[in-house]
Amino acid sequence: MPTMESESSTVSRAEELKSSANEAFKAHKYSQAIDLYSQAIELNEQNAVYWANRAFAHTKLEEYGSAIHDATKAIEIDPKYSKGYYRRGAAYLAMGKFKEALKDFQQVKRICPNDPDAAKKLKECEKAVMKLKFEEAISVPVAERRSIADSIDYRSIEVEPQYSGASIEGDTVTLEFVKKMLEDFKNQKCLHKRYAFQIVLQTRELLRTLPSLVDITVPNGKQFTVCGDVHGQFYDLLNIFELNGLPSDDNPYLFNGDFVDRGSFSLEVILTLFAFKCMCPSAMYLARGNHESRSMNKIYGFEGEVRSKLSETFVELFAEVFCCLPLAHVINQKVFVVHGGLFSVDGVKLSDIRAIDRFCEPPEEGLMCEVLWSDPQSNLGRGPSKRGVGLSFGPDVTKRFLQDNNLDLVVRSHEVKDEGYEIEHDGKLITVFSAPNYCDQMGNKGALIRFEAPEMKPNIVTFPAVSHPDVKPMAYANNFLRMFS
Numbered sequence: 120m121p122t123m124e125s126e127s128s129t130v131s132r133a134e135e136l137k138s139s140a141n142e143a144f145k146a147h148k149y150s151q152a153i154d155l156y157s158q159a160i161e162l163n164e165q166n167a168v169y170w171a172n173r174a175f176a177h178t179k180l181e182e183y184g185s186a187i188h189d190a191t192k193a194i195e196i197d198p199k200y201s202k203g204y205y206r207r208g209a210a211y212l213a214m215g216k217f218k219e220a221l222k223d224f225q226q227v228k229r230i231c232p233n234d235p236d237a238a239k240k241l242k243e244c245e246k247a248v249m250k251l252k253f254e255e256a257i258s259v260p261v262a263e264r265r266s267i268a269d270s271i272d273y274r275s276i277e278v279e280p281q282y283s284g285a286s287i288e289g290d291t292v293t294l295e296f297v298k299k300m301l302e303d304f305k306n307q308k309c310l311h312k313r314y315a316f317q318i319v320l321q322t323r324e325l326l327r328t329l330p331s332l333v334d335i336t337v338p339n340g341k342q343f344t345v346c347g348d349v350h351g352q353f354y355d356l357l358n359i360f361e362l363n364g365l366p367s368d369d370n371p372y373l374f375n376g377d378f379v380d381r382g383s384f385s386l387e388v389i390l391t392l393f394a395f396k397c398m399c400p401s402a403m404y405l406a407r408g409n410h411e412s413r414s415m416n417k418i419y420g421f422e423g424e425v426r427s428k429l430s431e432t433f434v435e436l437f438a439e440v441f442c443c444l445p446l447a448h449v450i451n452q453k454v455f456v457v458h459g460g461l462f463s464v465d466g467v468k469l470s471d472i473r474a475i476d477r478f479c480e481p482p483e484e485g486l487m488c489e490v491l492w493s494d495p496q497s498n499l500g501r502g503p504s505k506r507g508v509g510l511s512f513g514p515d516v517t518k519r520f521l522q523d524n525n526l527d528l529v530v531r532s533h534e535v536k537d538e539g540y541e542i543e544h545d546g547k548l549i550t551v552f553s554a555p556n557y558c559d560q561m562g563n564k565g566a567l568i569r570f571e572a573p574e575m576k577p578n579i580v581t582f583p584a585v586s587h588p589d590v591k592p593m594a595y596a597n598n599f600l601r602m603f604s
Contacts, residue, residue: 133162137169144176147560152176167193167200174206178213184507186210201230214507215414217248247597267435268323273316287314292321292397300394304353304387307588312429315390319436322393325400326443332473335404335450337572344372345456345568347532347551348408351382354587355555355565356391362582363567366395366402373448375532376408376458380419381558383594386428407444408458408533409491412481423595442478446490453527453575460493460531461512461520462486463501469524483508494534495543514544521547528577530568539566539581549577556584558592
């Protein structure tokens with residue numbers, strides 16, 4: 120039976136761990152903070168503060184499912200602890216679950232009726248829910264929706280005489296044009312909407328013809344580069360091209376989803392990638408990520424940025440084109456590349472992925488959802504997703520998938536990594552993330568992977584962040600979400 124003295128010692132030790140965790144959190148070392156809060160919880164699991172603090176750290180790592188779990192535990196321990204509801208509301212909000220978030224912020228206001236911050240957040244959340252209800256009321260059913268692309272005639276758009284930016288002559292996007300456009304973007308100049316329409320519409324035509332799983336052949340002696348999430352970090356994208364060369368037939372790239380959102384130069388990133396796709400389709404392969412979707416773009420900045428820099432028509436057009444992006448690639452019948460990860464069931468064949476009808480917004484379950492959202496775990500088998508969408512899958516799941524499909528390696532992205540990459544699952548799975556110092560605060564490196572045929576062994580290159588103009592991440596994001604970032 121523990122003595123009062125030993126209990127007191129345990130409580131003191133838990134408090135020390137919490138203090139250390141708080142310091143790690145302040146230093147943006149969120150994984151370390153989670154580990155320390157977990158140790159504190161093991162010593163004193165009835166302390167609501169530890170659970171709420173760990174929920175906040177999970178939120179910073181975009182592990183919203185885990186954040187909701189921890190915040191709910193804090194509420195169970197102390198139903199009057201306002202931060203429990205606050206943390207859970209913020210996690211729901213980040214997932215786009217505005218109605219659930221509203222209930223939690225209403226509870227915060229009940230517990231803290233005189234807190235001006237709580238009142239402000241509740242008001243913003245109420246506005247977001249009202250806007251959502253309005254959009255639902257006026258939305259056209261998917262079956263009746265007409266293509267916005269079909270209504271756009273970019274050739275009829277006049278280019279003003281005073282426009283001095285990059286111009287496309289005729290129908291062909293040239294390297295000369297792309298280089299001029301990149302220089303203009305670097306100097307924070309805009310591309311004329313006529314040429315922006317042309318690039319996006321031509322990309323749409325190219326993407327629509329592709330299967331949901333694209334096979335890529337790299338000739339012997341040639342190399343191929345895979346990049347992970349870029350998340351609107353245009354100046355880091357330019358740095359990738361500085362380090363590894365511009366895309367061309369001899370230097371092809373695959374960008375593995377999450378081109379946009381969070382970073383405030385998402386429009387420049389997507390127009391750059393699309394322009395290279397138009398210039399030379401075999402030089403630029405593009406996969407859909409979970410952020411190439413209306414629900415994410417509405418919250419995390421891309422929609423607001425496009426509306427600010429171009430127009431509402433472009434918001435609709437990008438949403439349509441994102442639904443055309445392929446979901447997966449296989450390089451030389453050896454390397455399977457997908458944004459998120461593997462599946463909730465065994466026996467999934469490449470033909471099943473190829474057969475997915477991808478021309479829609481991502482569903483909340485099924486193969487398409489899992490391709491975009493899932494994450495690896497170190498434990499065998501499968502587990503719930505840290506994010507609250509998709510699942511976690513273990514090394515045995517990866518091994519069976521590769522064996523079933525006669526493949527050697529899974530490459531995926533979707534998760535920030537301190538070194539820009541991580542090799543897991545007995546060397547059979549690599550995560551690559553190409554947005555260094557993610558959101559200007561994570562301090563991580565970026566990475567890319569070079570493969571050379573015929574061996575197709577991964578050669579990983581890492582790189583630090585470069586400076587960019589003083590426009591903060593999330594500058595165009597949902598007002599309410601910015602309060603929590």
